[in-house]
Amino acid sequence: MAGIFNFLASPSRFRRLSERLYPYTIFLMVLFLILGLWYGIYSSPPDYQQGETVRIMYVHVPAAWMAMMIYFSMTLMSIFSLVWRHPLADLLAKESAPIGAMFTLIALVTGSIWGKPTWGTWWVWDARLTSVLILFFIYLGHVALIKLFDDEEKGSKAAAILTIIGAINLPIIKFSVDWWNTLHQPASVMRLDGPSIHIDMMIPLIFMAFAFLFYYLSFLFINTQAELYKRRVKKIYLQNLMRKEK
Amino acid sequence: MSNQLTYVFFAYFFTFFVLIILAVKSYSTYLANLKKFKKFDINVKK
């Protein structure tokens, strides 16, 4: 286990690996997107109460799952970065944050579009909605904090600390619907007594979740490569400069 | 009914708009950096 971990922890090795992997993850993303859209928009029934509006759920719920999943993996990376000082962990957290922010924004906006016809309001300040909005701001804070520092290492350290502190928000988001009276309904899929959602509606939901997961992986790989190439260029440039001065 | 579909349309429209924007931006940054790297690499080897 430690061997695999050390093997992957080298940024250049990870770059070569992701270079090889990303065409496959893009292919899987497109495949699951087509399946998800086919079932989500066309081949699934309307809901007995919401009617057609239920289709918004097929993008809203997977986006919300991704928002939390990405944050969770960023927390793990932050711990790795602070404890083991792996340069790759900082890099992955840095490249994950904008994607996570985007999925959080999608969850918030599509939820709002769903709330208007279903609840009768675009937005309420209940515990679930507010805690997800806070998650969005933490993501933005992560992006901003790294940009703010001139020294990238210091910025990453500050961002890692922010991520770990913000991780308390995750159980709050998950259980807010159970702990407090909220307008948002409790979980339908991730619950102990089995999902309370019909299988025909579960299929597009799962396909979309996989599509979003592979979207995240694809663009995590691509962004990480881009950043590593940029760093290499900078390094070579500085070396040349120093050589000339000599 | 048509009203409900309008909401559905805008939810999907927003989702894919954002997904595509980020995808295009990421990939173009990647290509630009790769191009720069290759150019530099050749210069260094010379």
Add this chain to the structure above:
Amino acid sequence: MNIARIKRKKRLFIIFLAFLALSISGFLILNASRDSLIYFYSPSEILEKQGLQEKIIRIGGLVEENSVSYKNSTRIEFNVTDGNKKILVTYIGILPDLFREGQGVICEGKLNALGTFEANRILAKHDENYMPPEVAEKLKKSGKWKGE
């Protein structure tokens, strides 16, 4: 090598402790601000609590079956129940699409001196069950319907 390992352990321990402290303080803060985190009260809680009159609050529960009556085209009265206690709600305005008897509802407004709730905003609460209409129909017929 050995010193590096001890340092690593120390850092891990510090993070663990910091996270523990944060979780505990977070829990205490949330516990203390419970009242403001609750988005709505149930009818039982409203009737137990004192001094809620003339304050803007929200109540939530189910619209009691056969209790909805239209006083004129826009004025509506119905009971909100939590299965235990119920409160009469009056409302003037447009109702959300999902408002119906037996369905969850949240009303924002004031409790007047007579114990009637004067709502100025009504939100429909959706439950966590999703199914096609035919399945709902079948469930109701076979008597396996879990909803209200």
